[in-house]
Amino acid sequence: MKIQQLRALVAIASSGSINAAAKVLHVTQPAVTKAMQELEADFGVRLLERNPRGVVPTAEGEVLLRRAQTVVRELERAQEEMAQIKGAREGTLVIGITPIAGTAGMTEAFIAFRRHWPLVNVEFRELGFNQLNEQLRNRTLDLAFGAFSKPPTIDAGSVSELVAFETTFVTRAGSAYADARTLEALQSAEWIHTDVTDAYLAYVEAMYRGADLAPPQRITRCTSFALFYALTFNTDAVCNWTRHSLESTAQGRTLIALNLPVEPPPLHLYLLSPPAAQLTRPAEYFVHCITQTTRP
Structure with a gap:
């Protein structure tokens, strides 16, 4: 098994064809085909197959692909770091973020990072x-930042809290519910959230039962963040929002914080990263920048 064979597998999986992979790798199509034939001969299984979407990994190919992605990306990181030690300040930094995390000092950290790199x-x-967890595991992400109500568990690496944000229930300015002062007044509202689990649903139901009220009948999960934002700004829906974002972003200033007798739990910004020894120098510096910008 050779590194160029693993590169070929990764390139084919990401591009969907041998011809496109050859262009990405700057080699000929027969060279890519030969590399895959040799790799399949080494393992004694088919690694690729054709379907209507193009050339895709088989079940066995998927297993090897996950390892190959890690090996190829780690080799790229090693090459970048050696160049940086020699004086080059180039390279690649891939950062995953959850949507709300993007409003939590990320802009300021990026500006500071750019001055140095x-x-x-x-x-x-x-x-x-x-997706963050998967891409951290296969090392296609260098770092990730997520906003969650409690510490997440990742498959590999570490999780550390950077800062906590107060949250509140909001609706758009001009909404029929903008003047609501009680949970009862919001029973007929559309409550929307992005939680892929049932935790938010359980939270809202428990909150209403604690007030001796029937829960809202319309609690809508929306895992498309683009659609979630569109619904938030174009309907009378009720949702959670951080007070930080309400005050510091243009979008937030179009929303109204509801004056209710209860508040949702705080949201925490977490850094999700591989073991410290595997951080590249640019990744280490970005962690330094975000730590500085989110420091209380």
Whole structure:
């Protein structure tokens, strides 16, 4: 098994064809085909198959692909770090964020990071927790930042809290519920949330039962964050929002904090990272920048 064979597998899986993989790797199509044939011969199984979407990994290929992605990305990191030690200030930094985490000092941290690492290619990926966890595990992410109500558990690496944000229930300005002062006044409202688990649903139901009220009949889960924002700003829905975002973002200033007798629990910003020994120098510096910007 050779590194160029693993590179070929990763390139085919991401591009969907051998021809496209050859262009990405700057080699000929027969060279990619030969690399895959040799890899399949080494393991004695088929690693690729064709379907209507193109060339995709088989079940066995998926298993090897997860390992190959880690190996290829780690080798790239090693090459980048050696170049940085020699004086080059280039490289790649891939950061995963949950949507609300993007409002929590990320802009200020990026500006500070850019002053020190002006040539590093930075990619921010807005992802849900399961995607963050998967991409941290296979090392396609260098770091991740997530906003959660309690510490998440990841498969590999560490989780550390950076800062906590007070949250409140909101609706858009001009909403039929903008003047609501009681939970009873919001029983007929559309409550929307992005929680992929049933925790938010259970929380709202428990909150209403604690007030001796029947829970709202319309509690809508929306895991598309683009649609969640569209619903928040274009309907009379009720949802959770951080007070930090209400005060510091243009979108937040179009919402109204509801004056209710209860408040939702705080939201915490967590850093999700691989073991410290595996952090690249740009990743270490970005952690330094976000730590500085979120320090109370």
